[in-house]
Amino acid sequence: KNEVEQSPQNLTAQEGEFITINCSYSVGISALHWLQQHPGGGIVSLFMLSSGKKKHGRLIATINIQEKHSSLHITASHPRDSAVYICAVRRYNTDKLIFGTGTRLQVFP
Amino acid sequence: DVKVTQSSRYLVKRTGEKVFLECVQDMDHENMFWYRQDPGLGLRLIYFSYDVKMKEKGDIPEGYSVSREKKERFSLILESASTNQTSMYLCASSSPGVVYTEAFFGQGTRLTVV
Numbered sequence: 001k002n003e004v005e006q007s008p009q010n011l012t013a014q015e016g017e018f019i020t021i022n023c024s025y026s027v028g029i030s031a032l033h034w035l036q037q038h039p040g041g042g043i044v045s046l047f048m049l050s051s052g053k054k055k056h057g058r059l060i061a062t063i064n065i066q067e068k069h070s071s072l073h074i075t076a077s078h079p080r081d082s083a084v085y086i087c088a089v090r091r092y093n094t095d096k097l098i099f100g101t102g103t104r105l106q107v108f109p
Numbered sequence: 110d111v112k113v114t115q116s117s118r119y120l121v122k123r124t125g126e127k128v129f130l131e132c133v134q135d136m137d138h139e140n141m142f143w144y145r146q147d148p149g150l151g152l153r154l155i156y157f158s159y160d161v162k163m164k165e166k167g168d169i170p171e172g173y174s175v176s177r178e179k180k181e182r183f184s185l186i187l188e189s190a191s192t193n194q195t196s197m198y199l200c201a202s203s204s205p206g207v208v209y210t211e212a213f214f215g216q217g218t219r220l221t222v223v
Contacts, residue, residue, distance in 0.1 A: 033212065041118075041197055041217030048211045086151070088212075095140050095159065095205050096167070097212060101151040 003027050006087050006100035013107050019074040021103045023087030026068065033097065034061050034072045035086040043086070046072070077107045112136075115200050115215035122222050128187040130218050132200030139205045141183035142212075143167075143175065146197040158183055159205060190222045 004025045013019055023032070034046040047054050047061040049070065054061050058077075063070040074081055087100040116131035134141065140159055144152040144167075154167030156175040164175050172194060176184040183202075187194055200215040 035214075041199070041219065043199060043201075043214035043217075045211040045213065088152075095203060096142075096154060096157060097152075099152040101149060 002100070003098050004087055004089055004100040006085075006103050008103060009101070010104045011106070013077050013105070015078055015107055015109050017077050017107075019077050019081075019105065019107075021072045021085050021087075021105070023070045023072070023100055024068060025070075025087075025089045025098075027089065027098070028092045029065075029089040030092050031090040032063055032070050033088040033090070034070075035088060037084040037086060037102070039083075046085075074105075079107045079109055082106050113200055113202055113213050113215040115198075115218050117218050118216060120218060120220045122187075122190050122220065124191060124222055126187075126190045126222075128190050128220070128222075130185040130187075130198055130200075130220070132183045132185070132202075132215055133181050134183075134200075134202040134213065135181065136202060136204075136213065137180065138202035138213075139180070140203045141177065142201040142203075143173075143183065143185045144199045144201065145169070146199060146217075152199065155185065190220075192222050194220065195222045196220060 007022045032049050037043045049063045058075045060073040084102040086102045088097040113134045122128050143155045146152045157165045158177040174186045198218045201212045203212045
């Protein structure tokens with residue numbers, strides 16, 4: 001079983017819809033990252049969380065440390081949000097990241 | 110604007126060639142990483158460097174080596190390229206430990222070995 005699991009693997013939405021991507025992990029962590037990868041490959045960091053909730057524009061990330069679960073929400077989705085969203089966790093006492101396999105999001109006009 | 114820059118976006122190499130992938134960061138980060146990304150497998154760590162001349166094997170180091178002679182540059186070397194090393198390679202950097210920051214990624218190098 002992977003230490004970081006994401007769901008769903010693929011997601012399609014109509015423009016304007018509210019989107020949720022989930023991440024569950026099975027190890028003790030000091031931080032969780034949400035990353036975005038557009039076609040072409042480059043990865044951009046969206047959020048780094050260790051507790052609670054963060055918001056940036058239409059993106060919201062939450063984490064529940066007790067339940068070992070995080071969610072990434074996109075409000076009022078837009079076709080430019082189409083990308084692969086990747087959850088990654090940093091284990092205690094290490095600087096290495098463990099990655100989920102990603103959620104491919106397509107938003108149609 | 111902080112940057113992690115990989116030397117090539119696309120590379121095509123022949124089986125048996127020695128291949129160098131270069132990564133440079135301008136954030137004075139101690140940590141640098143090389144990953145490969147394959148469909149359905151996510152990013153997997155090849156090697157990690159936490160300081161100049163210091164390195165640590167990741168999850169899949171076989172067939173690869175690395176070099177970190179200067180803090181800003183981390184090179185991945187495929188000693189004798191094979192077709193199963195066809196993949197997307199991503200470099201990243203971060204600050205360590207208690208001042209840990211976000212990880213910053215390069216734009217990726219898509220390597221094809223024929």
